[in-house]
Amino acid sequence: MKQTLCTVASNLELMPGVYLMWIEAPDIAVTAQPGQFITVRCGDFTLRRPFSVHQISSQELALLFKVAGKGTLWLSQQKKGDRIDILGPLGKGFTIEPKARNLLLVAGGIGIAPLVFLMQHASSQHQITLIHGASAAAQLYPFSSTSRKPSKLPPLPNGVQYIPITEDGSMGQKGKVTDILPDFLNWADQIYACGPVDMYKAMALSLNPSPLKGEEKTIVGEGLVPSHNLKLKKCQVSLEVRMGCGFGACYSCTIKTRKGLKRVCRDGPVFELDDIIWQEVKI
Numbered sequence: 001m002k003q004t005l006c007t008v009a010s011n012l013e014l015m016p017g018v019y020l021m022w023i024e025a026p027d028i029a030v031t032a033q034p035g036q037f038i039t040v041r042c043g044d045f046t047l048r049r050p051f052s053v054h055q056i057s058s059q060e061l062a063l064l065f066k067v068a069g070k071g072t073l074w075l076s077q078q079k080k081g082d083r084i085d086i087l088g089p090l091g092k093g094f095t096i097e098p099k100a101r102n103l104l105l106v107a108g109g110i111g112i113a114p115l116v117f118l119m120q121h122a123s124s125q126h127q128i129t130l131i132h133g134a135s136a137a138a139q140l141y142p143f144s145s146t147s148r149k150p151s152k153l154p155p156l157p158n159g160v161q162y163i164p165i166t167e168d169g170s171m172g173q174k175g176k177v178t179d180i181l182p183d184f185l186n187w188a189d190q191i192y193a194c195g196p197v198d199m200y201k202a203m204a205l206s207l208n209p210s211p212l213k214g215e216e217k218t219i220v221g222e223g224l225v226p227s228h229n230l231k232l233k234k235c236q237v238s239l240e241v242r243m244g245c246g247f248g249a250c251y252s253c254t255i256k257t258r259k260g261l262k263r264v265c266r267d268g269p270v271f272e273l274d275d276i277i278w279q280e281v282k283i
């Protein structure tokens, strides 16, 4: 973990209200792993804002962020040559089991941010299917092969199967990522997801096969889960709860899991989907 004052290399509005910012930060770029995050001091705000590492190059790292409030508005206004204070890399990222070959990546909206880094990291050794859901085509990530915008947009690595899905049907199938998730469950060895909590809750239902006839449900923690839960497909999700310090000191990001209390910034932000007690997660 390193705190540095870095130079903004570029900042481009990629989609309405969504920015791709490249930052000159070689020390952090060289150690960052997919699923980890950095925090940024946004103007005069005391609390630093957390963002997933979206891409890296040898000298730079990229953030993909949506303007959600005053901090991200400030960040969107930074230009090439401006200096920003960043801290990272932070947290524990995604893990790939040695035997896994087929990876299913599921992105909801801006949740594509950490999954692009994971895809770039894993695509030479693994078969990847990326399902990306958004409200409309304009909110889908414009990979370089599908975009007219210049800049450092990543191409879709060779062999990656890309499946866009939009709620209004303006690109790909009409619907939500969870509508087509069941089609890929037999194929996938591991699943990785990033998106809103409602998407995770729907995924948890999709991934839990219906209880066998006559099988009792059991209370685990405060969640109701089928008692054959152990057979479920492993799925890692990145949680975006509100954070204070971002490095484990303030406990403001603590959540209840089936393995006890966890700090999202230090024990996560990546967790196993079925370890989370969703009723307890407040975002």
Ligand SMILES: Cc1cc2nc3c(=O)[nH]c(=O)nc-3n(C[C@H](O)[C@H](O)[C@H](O)COP(=O)(O)OP(=O)(O)OC[C@H]3O[C@@H](n4cnc5c(N)ncnc54)[C@H](O)[C@@H]3O)c2cc1C
Pocket: 037, 049, 050, 051, 052, 053, 064, 065, 066, 067, 068, 069, 070, 071, 072, 073, 110, 113, 114, 239, 240, 241, 242, 243, 269, 283
């Ligand atoms: C580990 C982690 C990784 C993240 N990665 C990204 C990313 O790659 N790209 C991206 O656009 N955003 C990401 N976020 C969310 C991002 O940190 C928030 O959108 C940002 O902090 C909002 O700051 P603000 O000052 O603009 O908004 P505020 O004025 O603080 O809040 C505006 C609105 O955003 C909501 N909000 C604030 N913080 C969060 C949060 N942590 N998660 C969800 N909603 C929040 C508030 O409830 C409020 O409705 C990540 C969050 C975490 C915890």
Ligand code: FES
Pocket: 242, 243, 244, 245, 246, 247, 248, 249, 250, 251, 252, 253, 254, 263, 264, 265, 266
């Ligand atoms: S944000 Fe301070 S402990 Fe997690």
